[in-house]
Amino acid sequence: MNITLRVWRQSGKKDKGRMVSYDVEDVSGDMSFLEVLDVLNERLTLTGEDPIAFDHDCREGICGACGVVINGVAHGPQGGVTTCQLHMRSFADGDVIDVEPWRAEPFPVIKDLIVDRDAFDRIIQSGGYISVSTGAAPDAHAMPIPKTDSDHAFDAAMCIGCGACVAACPNGSAALFVGAKITHLGDLPQGQPERDSRALSMSHQHDAEGFGGCTQIGECTAVCPKDIQLDVISRFHEDVLGALWRGEGLR
Ligand code: SF4
Numbered sequence: 673m674n675i676t677l678r679v680w681r682q683s684g685k686k687d688k689g690r691m692v693s694y695d696v697e698d699v700s701g702d703m704s705f706l707e708v709l710d711v712l713n714e715r716l717t718l719t720g721e722d723p724i725a726f727d728h729d730c731r732e733g734i735c736g737a738c739g740v741v742i743n744g745v746a747h748g749p750q751g752g753v754t755t756c757q758l759h760m761r762s763f764a765d766g767d768v769i770d771v772e773p774w775r776a777e778p779f780p781v782i783k784d785l786i787v788d789r790d791a792f793d794r795i796i797q798s799g800g801y802i803s804v805s806t807g808a809a810p811d812a813h814a815m816p817i818p819k820t821d822s823d824h825a826f827d828a829a830m831c832i833g834c835g836a837c838v839a840a841c842p843n844g845s846a847a848l849f850v851g852a853k854i855t856h857l858g859d860l861p862q863g864q865p866e867r868d869s870r871a872l873s874m875s876h877q878h879d880a881e882g883f884g885g886c887t888q889i890g891e892c893t894a895v896c897p898k899d900i901q902l903d904v905i906s907r908f909h910e911d912v913l914g915a916l917w918r919g920e921g922l923r
């Protein structure tokens with residue numbers, strides 16, 4: 673099939689940016705979306721033009737690096753997949769496809785489709801960990817954990833930190849991301865000692881980075897490639913309120 677990509681080009685933080693159209697021919701339905709960008713970039717390089725900057729690493733839905741907005745939807749039209757897992761069979765011959773970076777103030781554009789997601793790293797640094805003594809692995813049955821708890825923690829731990837939830841949210845909230853981290857650690861016994869301080873610190877850092885508040889619109893979970901559910905946001909708020917009730921101070 674032949675398609676037209678309308679791609680956001682922005683040389684740096686100070687550039688205002690603009691959409692630029694590129695025709696791409698002989699696209700196979702089996703190609704991934706990133707492979708189409710690769711093909712286009714080869715052509716741009718051969719003709720001496722600046723290739724389109726886009727982020728990627730694993731190309732198998734694990735690292736969370738590759739997200740872009742495709743036709744107005746974070747990670748594109750398929751649902752439940754990252755941009756690198758999206759295949760061109762989701763499009764038709766003659767389609768004009770808009771490709772833009774995440775739009776959120778805490779994720780400034782570095783170049784073209786690449787945004788700076790360091791704000792997420794700083795939220796994790798503020799509390800997304802447990803403190804344990806290193807050494808030999810404990811015996812498997814030393815700390816029994818109910819299956820329902822481990823399953824729920826695992827579901828939340830699927831979050832890959834891609835940022836699609838922020839890009840889709842009209843408030844630019846990262847509540848789904850923070851909720852996933854708080855839930856996956858707080859569901860397990862190992863996460864209990866720092867549960868209160870974690871909730872307060874991560875909430876404080878979330879707001880300090882400029883992410884908006886959650887008003888339960890649900891756009892985040894609709895675009896999440898890992899199907900993180902809204903209940904993690906309830907857990908986030910529950911843990912913050914619990915910590916305040918128990919009198920933990922902000923770090
Ligand atoms: S909650 Fe989903 S959309 Fe948000 S960062 Fe995690 S994986 Fe990405």
Ligand code: FES
Nearest residue numbers: 729731736738756
């Ligand atoms: S490149 Fe790693 S999730 Fe897409």
